[in-house]
Amino acid sequence: MKRKLLGLSLAMMMLLALVLTGCSSGGQTAEEDPLADGVISIGVDDTYLPMEFRNDQNELIGFDIDFANALAAELGVTTEFQTVSWDGIFNGLNAKQYDVIVSSTSITPDRQKAFSMSDPYVANGIVIVSRKDATPVVTFDQLEGKTLGAQIETTADIAAEKLKADQGVNVEIKKFDGMLDAFAALQGKQIDNVITDIGVAMYYVAQNPDLYIVSSDVLTNEPIGVTARLADTGLTDTLNTAIKTLQDNGTLTEISMKWFGKDMSTDIDTNLVVIE
Known part of the structure; x- marks a missing residue:
């Protein structure tokens, strides 16, 4: 009986040691940190002008592309875009085909329940x-x-x-x-x-x-955010810090002026008015 308990205790200690050695200072394993490899993989629907689309040279351009590249630079990583049709983009995220979605994703109550959504980076309705x-x-x-x-x-x-x-x-x-x-x-x-x-x-x-x-008034208020998997709250916190920096230093304003001719990236109304 004592030998069985001793063996069980040793096994538990070894398991605990493996868990602890696999943890980073932030409490996540390297595998759990999507940015650990120095790349942020981004799902995007490339048919949504002027947010994300292909130019005549088949280059991926748009507001969200400029924003994602600026966000990655602030995070100290590089971007890797994966194009996907909109009707499959959330399934692809949950299947871990990419780390986040940066593709004009409106923040809605339903999406906040199913995903970890960042603070808004551009106004929308x-x-x-x-x-x-x-x-x-x-x-x-x-x-x-x-x-x-x-x-x-x-x-x-x-x-x-x-x-x-x-x-x-x-x-x-x-x-x-x-x-x-x-x-x-x-x-x-x-x-x-x-x-x-x-x-x-x-x-x-x-x-x-x-x-x-x-011809109509703006019917809703659903600002746009970065979408991560529901469990990736640490990543979302990191993204929020970077988004605020891009807003404070004028980078997002510059990108907004380029694509919209007006600043839609600061003083964003976060009071959601969504029809769903």
Whole structure:
């Protein structure tokens, strides 16, 4: 009996020693620190202008790309981007195909429950875009009898379905894999309107001011954050410190001015107003 207890005690001591030697000063093992290899792997949907997209040389560019590179520089690591379709981007994160998502991810109560989300780094809300040659849609109920384009499984898509059901509006919501396709359909008059993030809407209007207009008020307040896995709270704390530094030193303002022509990265309203 004593020998069995002694053997058990020795085994427990050896296991404890292995656990302790595998711990870093922060209480995480090297395997648990996504930045330990000097790289932050980032999941991104590269069809969401001007946030993340490909230019004519197939280079990955956009607000989020500039932000992610600045964030990595502040953290002392390099970026590794992995492109993935939006409808699979969260599953890829949970499957550990990449460390974080930097892809215009709105902060919502549901996502805060399922993931570890950083503090916001850019303001955001959804709006309706109309063609200038049609009657502008100011409120959702004015979509009665019309067709509305949305990118599948985005907060704009979710909000449109919720408003349609709640208000009893007879609107056909057409789903697109990316906003490029949605705006091409709007331009080609295959749909009547588009619902999307304000930054995206502003970009398309700026590119085609004679064609499009942001016709509604901002319907929600859902600022954008970096998304990590639910267990990676230590990583999120590190990201929050770096985001604040980029806000305080003007780096985020510079990136925002480059892509939006205005500063949407400071004095962000964190009071969520989400339709889900």
